[in-house]
Amino acid sequence: xxxxxxxxxxxxxxxxxxxxxxxxxxxxxxxxxxxxxxxxxxxxxxxxxxxxxxxxxxxxxxxxxxxxxxxxxxxxxxxxxxxxxxxxxxxxxxxxxxxxxxxxxxxxxxxxxxxxxxxxxxxxxxxxxxxxxxxxxxxxxxxxxxxxxxxxxxxxxxxxxxxxxxxxxxxxxxxxxxxxxxxxxxxxxxxxxxxxxxxxxxxxxxxxxxxxxxxxxxxxxxxxxxxxxxxxxxxxxxxxxxxxxxxxxxxxxxxxxxxxxxxxxxxxxxxxxxxxxxxxxxxxxxxxxxxxxxxxxxxxxxxxxxxxxxxxxxxxxxxxxxxxxxxxxxxxxxxxxxxxxxxxxxxxxxxxxxxxxxxxxxxxxxxxxxxxxxxxxxxxxxxxxxxxxxxxxxxxxxxxxxxxxxxxxxxxxxxxxxxxxxxxxxxxxxxxxxxxxxxxxxxxxxxxxxxxxxxxxxxxxxxxxxxxxxxxxxxxxxxxxxxxxxxxxxxxxxxxxxxxxxxxxxxxxxxxxxxxxxxxxxxxxxxxxxxxxxxxxxxxxxxxxxxxxxxxxxxxxxxxxxxxxxxxxxxxxxxxxxxxxxxxxxxxxxxxxxxxxxxxxxxxxxxxxxxxxxxxxxxxxxxxxxxxxxxxxxxxxxxxxxxxxxxx
Numbered sequence: 238x239x240x241x242x243x244x245x246x247x248x249x250x251x252x253x254x255x256x257x258x259x260x261x262x263x264x265x266x267x268x269x270x271x272x273x274x275x276x277x278x279x280x281x282x283x284x285x286x287x288x289x290x291x292x293x294x295x296x297x298x299x300x301x302x303x304x305x306x307x308x309x310x311x312x313x314x315x316x317x318x319x320x321x322x323x324x325x326x327x328x329x330x331x332x333x334x335x336x337x338x339x340x341x342x343x344x345x346x347x348x349x350x351x352x353x354x355x356x357x358x359x360x361x362x363x364x365x366x367x368x369x370x371x372x373x374x375x376x377x378x379x380x381x382x383x384x385x386x387x388x389x390x391x392x393x394x395x396x397x398x399x400x401x402x403x404x405x406x407x408x409x410x411x412x413x414x415x416x417x418x419x420x421x422x423x424x425x426x427x428x429x430x431x432x433x434x435x436x437x438x439x440x441x442x443x444x445x446x447x448x449x450x451x452x453x454x455x456x457x458x459x460x461x462x463x464x465x466x467x468x469x470x471x472x473x474x475x476x477x478x479x480x481x482x483x484x485x486x487x488x489x490x491x492x493x494x495x496x497x498x499x500x501x502x503x504x505x506x507x508x509x510x511x512x513x514x515x516x517x518x519x520x521x522x523x524x525x526x527x528x529x530x531x532x533x534x535x536x537x538x539x540x541x542x543x544x545x546x547x548x549x550x551x552x553x554x555x556x557x558x559x560x561x562x563x564x565x566x567x568x569x570x571x572x573x574x575x576x577x578x579x580x581x582x583x584x585x586x587x588x589x590x591x592x593x594x595x596x597x598x599x600x601x602x603x604x605x606x607x608x609x610x611x612x613x614x615x616x617x618x619x620x621x622x623x624x625x626x627x628x629x630x631x632x633x634x635x636x637x638x639x640x641x642x643x644x645x646x647x648x649x650x651x652x653x654x655x656x657x658x659x660x661x662x663x664x665x666x667x668x669x670x671x672x673x674x675x676x677x678x679x680x681x682x683x684x685x686x687x688x689x690x691x692x693x694x695x696x697x698x699x700x701x702x703x704x705x706x707x708x709x710x711x712x713x714x715x716x717x718x719x720x721x722x723x724x725x726x727x728x729x730x731x732x733x734x735x736x737x738x739x740x741x742x743x744x745x746x747x748x749x750x751x752x753x754x755x756x757x758x759x760x761x762x763x764x765x766x767x768x769x770x771x772x773x774x775x776x777x778x779x780x781x782x783x784x785x786x787x788x789x790x791x792x793x794x795x796x797x798x799x800x801x802x803x804x805x806x807x808x809x810x811x812x813x814x815x816x817x818x819x820x821x822x823x824x825x826x827x828x829x830x831x832x833x834x835x836x837x838x839x840x841x842x843x844x845x846x847x848x849x850x851x852x853x854x855x856x857x858x859x860x861x862x863x864x865x866x867x868x869x870x871x872x873x874x875x876x877x878x879x880x881x882x883x884x885x
Contacts, residue, residue: 252309252312252393252395252396252397255303256381256385257299258295258296258297258299258300258319258323259296259300259319259377259378259381260296261292261293261296261299262292262293262296262297262323262326262374262377263374263378264292265288265289265290265291265292265293265295265296266289266293266326266370266374268288268289268292269285269286269289269330271285272284272286272289286334289330290330290334293323293326293327293330296323297320297324297327300319300320300323301320303316304320309396309397311397311398311402312384312397314399314402315380315384315397315402318376318377318380318402318406319376319377319380319381321373322372322373322374322376322377322380323373324373325369325372325373326369326370326377328369329365329367329368329369329370329372330366330369330370332365332366333365333366336358336359368417371413371416371417372414372417375409375410375412375413376405376409376410377409378409379405379406379409380402380405380409382405383401383402383404383405384402384405442477442480442547443480443481443547443550444547444551446551447481447547447550447551447554448480448481448484450551450554450555450558451481451484451485451488451554452484452485454485454487454488454554454558455558456487456517456518456519456520456558457486457487457489457517457518457522458488458489458516458517458557458558459490459491459515459518460478460481460482460488460489460490460491460513460514460515460516461492461493461501461505461515461516462474462475462490462492462493463493463495463507463509463510463511463512463513463514464492464494464510464511464534465494465496465510465534466494468510468534469536470533470536470539470543471492474513474532474543474546475492477547477550478490494510495507495509505527505529506527506529510534511531511532511533511534512529512530512532513529513530513531513532514528514529514530515527515528515529515550515554515557517557517558526557528553528556528557530549530550530553532546548600551600552599552600552601552602553602555601555602556602559831562602562604562829563603563604563605563606563619563621563622563623563624564598564604564605564606564622564623564624564626565605565607565608565618565619565622565624565625565626566595566606566607566608566625566626566627566628567607567608567614567625567626567627567628567630568607568608569609569610569632570627570630570631570633570663571629571630571632571660572629572630573589573590573591573628573629573655573804573808574590574592575590575591575592575595588629588804588805588808589805589808589810590808591628591629591804591807591808591809591812592809593808593809593813594626594628594807594809594821597812597821597825598825601825601826603624603829608622610635610638613641614638614641615635615637615638615641616637616641617644618641618642618644618645618650622645622650622651623829624651624652624825624829625642625645625650625651625653626652626653626655627652627653627655627667628804628807629655629656629657629660629805630657630660630663631659631660631663632660632663633662633663634663634666634667639666639667639669639670642667642670643670646670646673646674646796646798647673647796648784648796649782649785649794649796651796651797651798651828651829651830652670652797652798652799652828653798653799653824653828654667654671654798654799654800654801655801655803655804655807656678656680656731656800656801656802656803656804657680657729657804658680658681658729658730658731658802658803659680659729660680661680664680664731671736671800673740673798674739674740674745674778674780674782674796674798675735675736675738675739676734676735676736676745676778676800677733677734677735677736678731678733678800678802679731679732679733679734679757680731681732681757681758681759682729682730682758683700683702683727683731683732683751683755683756683757683774683776684699684700684702684755684756684757684763684764684765685699685702685752685754685755685756686699686754686756686765687754688702688703688704688724688752688754688755689701689703690702690703690726690728696762696763697763699758699763700728700729700730700758700763701726701727701728702726702727702751702752702755703724703725703727703752704724704725704749704750704751704752704776705723705724705752706720706749706750706752706773707720707749708746708747708748708749708750710746710779711823711827711832711835712748712779712799712823712824712826712827712835713748713749713820713823714823714835715823715835716819716820716823723814723815723816725749725806725817725820726806726811726814726816726817727749727751727776727802727803727805727806728803728805728806728811729803730751730776730802730803730805730806731802731803732751732757732774732775732776732802733747733775733776733777733778733800733802734775740782742783743780743781743782744780744781744782745778745779745780746778746779746780747775747778748777748778748799749775749801749820750773750774750775751773751774751775751776752773753772753773755772755773755774756770756771756772757769757774776801776802776803777799777800777801777802777820778799779797779799779800779824780796780797780798780799781796781797781798784796795830797827797828797830798828799824799828801824807821822835823835
């Protein structure tokens with residue numbers, strides 16, 4: 238408790254404690270939250286934001302005015318703490334509104350100044366606001382509550398105890414820091430499974446890929462949402478479509494209530510609310526093909542569907558905007574099966590299937606068919622083949638089949654080769670196809686002494702090599718930008734080399750390389766022996782050749798080929814692993830000349846956690862030593878500081 242000896246001034250008889258500046262602050266924050274979460278029209282949102290800012294500024298002015306007129310030193314100190322807290326809140330609100338206030342001129346200025354960093358800064362601003370609110374509002378509330386408990390119930394205090402003010406400020410700040418730390422830790426630890434979205438409270442969001450699909454629309458697509466006015470599912474999906482509608486004039490949005498618009502619903506074959514209809518429109522605005530998503534009205538039952546909502550919408554947009562795309566998988570040569578139940582136990586064919594790869598292509602809007610000798614593999618490949626996939630063959634190819642594939646490449650076809658080093662003869666058979674683009678494949682399994690994925694905890698784990706080394710090729714752009722997060726897992730991978738002669742006009746790029754100290758395990762003992770190469774190996778390649786440039790420079794006929802030295806990397810066991818999934822997704826999109834929509838749709842699914850040996854060591858030391866030591870150290874320092882303060 239301060240007195241004349243500590244303040245050096247005469248203490249007034251009583252201190253009038255006022256609450257209205259703090260109340261204005263919290264009312265302003267509530268109005269800001271209400272405007273962002275409850276109001277739907279742009280006019281109301283702007284009005285709410287303006288009112289919120291005025292309330293926050295009025296509260297700040299009130300604190301400043303009261304502090305300037307305060308005669309008690311302890312009261313002045315308490316109001317000083319509250320002033321800092323208020324400024325913290327206002328800074329957070331200002332940064333948030335700067336990026337999210339609906340002003341075309343302001344957004345253009347920010348984009349011009351920030352460039353490619355605009356989207357990242359906008360996302361960070363969404364987290365910045367709640368962080369600054371916690372850092373400011375909690376200490377302010379704690380100080381105000383502590384001061385008010387020292388009054389007589391009518392706002393008048395005989396004295397304000399300085400240590401209670403300091404402890405309250407520290408307590409509020411500590412609670413805020415703990416909350417921020419927990420949220421940040423939870424985000425980092427569970428990034429690949431579920432994310433804490435402090436800004437939108439887990440609203441469904443459009444991925445960058447879906448945004449690109451919408452921006453690239455040539456013909457209009459209309460999204461019609463059938464929901465009643467007040468519905469939790471609608472609150473989740475409508476902001477998603479609002480965002481897409483802002484990206485392109487060719488994406489139109491309307492929200493209808495089935496009960497109020499029964500005729501419109503009947504035209505679209507909609508039987509009730511809780512349905513979303515995507516309609517392709519022609520040049521005159523007449524409806525064509527439709528895709529319907531039935532999500533329902535109950536948030537509890539819709540939650541699972543919302544986790545993969547972006548991927549579902551992206552699939553249907555692609556089906557409407559890019560129809561008639563056919564992918565052929567070769568068969569008859571021991572290729573990987575689509576069905577896990579189709580494994581041939583009699584032939585000891587225990588290799589993982591590629592059903593997830595097929596499903597992925599279907600989700601991208603492609604029609605998947607089988608290609609064998611019976612339907613053109615030994616002659617001329619089908620004219621509608623947008624892409625041919627050879628997925629881990631183990632048996633011989635006929636000379637006629639190799640010739641047909643070679644002609645397909647020469648004529649500007651698109652080919653995806655997933656090779657298996659164990660099938661040495663198959664590699665020999667397909668060598669003429671690879672020679673068309675200047676490639677050679679060596680079917681020797683690669684191993685690494687340290688950079689490998691731990692799956693069985695046996696020596697053969699060394700052949701599950703992990704790589705984060707990507708080129709600048711378009712097909713690996715997404716992975717290259719995020720190479721620090723996790724690597725692509727390549728079990729039993731062979732490697733490629735540049736052929737002596739690369740045909741004229743072919744652009745050859747090795748898109749994925751092994752990490753240094755990788756060795757070709759010739760004798761399969763999972764150890765580096767004398768005579769075995771230890772170096773960086775090329776494990777994936779992309780080749781292209783322009784055959785007929787289009788008159789507009791865009792619609793050109795191109796040969797495109799992607800070869801990967803590990804068929805296992807694209808099997809059902811590893812496609813759920815995000816880097817592997819992105820690798821095949823972007824490779825397929827590039828092969829299909831859909832470079833503009835590279836990337837991964839947003840969907841929260843369970844992904845197997847696979848650690849490298851180095852990552853396992855890091856997690857061990859972090860969890861068993863570093864984190865406990867940090868907590869113990871902070872506790873000891875705090876206890877020591879408290880004891881020193883009491884002693885003085």
